[in-house]
Amino acid sequence: MIGKLNHVAIAVADLPAAVAQYRDLMGADVSEPLDLPEHGVTTVFVRLPNTTIELLHPLGENSPIAKFLQRNPGGGMHHVCYEVEDIHAAMKRMQSEGVRVLSAEPKIGAHGKPVIFLHPKEMNGVLVELEQA
Ligand SMILES: CC[C@@H](C(=O)O)C(=O)SCCNC(=O)CCNC(=O)[C@H](O)C(C)(C)COP(=O)(O)OP(=O)(O)OC[C@H]1O[C@@H](n2cnc3c(N)ncnc32)[C@H](O)[C@@H]1OP(=O)(O)O
Ligand SMILES: [Co+2]
Numbered sequence: 001m002i003g004k005l006n007h008v009a010i011a012v013a014d015l016p017a018a019v020a021q022y023r024d025l026m027g028a029d030v031s032e033p034l035d036l037p038e039h040g041v042t043t044v045f046v047r048l049p050n051t052t053i054e055l056l057h058p059l060g061e062n063s064p065i066a067k068f069l070q071r072n073p074g075g076g077m078h079h080v081c082y083e084v085e086d087i088h089a090a091m092k093r094m095q096s097e098g099v100r101v102l103s104a105e106p107k108i109g110a111h112g113k114p115v116i117f118l119h120p121k122e123m124n125g126v127l128v129e130l131e132q133a
Contacts, residue, residue: 001090003083006111006131007045009054011065011078015042018055018075022046028053036110040064043110054081054110079117081129087114090130094118106132 012018015033023030031045040063046053056078058066068078084090087106094101100119109115109131118128 001084001093002130003085003133005051006081006083006129007052007054008080009056009078009129010075011056011068011072012075013057013069013073015044015055015057019044022053022055033057034110035059038107039110040066045110079127079129081115081131083133084130085133087116087130087132091116098122 010018019030019033022028029047031047033042033044035042037060040058040060042057042059044055046055056065058069065078069075091101091106094116099122102117102119106114106116109129111131114132116130118130120127
């Protein structure tokens with residue numbers, strides 16, 4: 001059911017420092033920061049030849065990555081995102097197999113496409129995002 005790896009997300013405590021590291025030290029093509037208030041994050045895309053790295057920093061008071069950074073003050077790998085053809089079909093299938101979907105409906109993600117998140121407890125300890133291709 002899943003297709004390409006769309007992105008790997010890394011939560012960072014210091015976004016400008018992480019941007020400088022990927023752009024200047026690693027030589028990557030790095031986007032401008034994008035505020036996504038509906039997701040509670042500011043994100044920067046690091047464009048690699050075969051996928052994207054999403055640098056995430058908390059935005060606002062109820063950011064879903066705030067607790068993660070409290071537990072991991074130095075940052076860490078936050079989630080992986082796979083592409084699916086039909087987000088509603090994927091959502092139903094996951095729920096029917098007892099995997100918790102973390103929103104009642106898909107939300108529009110950073111790439112303008114519908115996304116859902118699957119609870120890490122049912123996904124081998126990894127938070128998984130599914131994005132409609
Ligand atoms: C940029 C936009 C968009 C895109 O299009 O790409 C994004 O990627 S937005 C990214 C941010 N959004 C989200 O993460 C939404 C989904 N996340 C959530 O709903 C919550 O963060 C969560 C995963 C349900 C965790 O909620 P929280 O309130 O933080 O619960 P706990 O802290 O109590 O954690 C419970 C349990 O889960 C473990 N955990 C939490 N986060 C992760 C993680 N990222 N990876 C692996 N495990 C995680 C946490 O350690 C707790 O475990 P126990 O202590 O063993 O119970
Ligand atoms: Co993401």
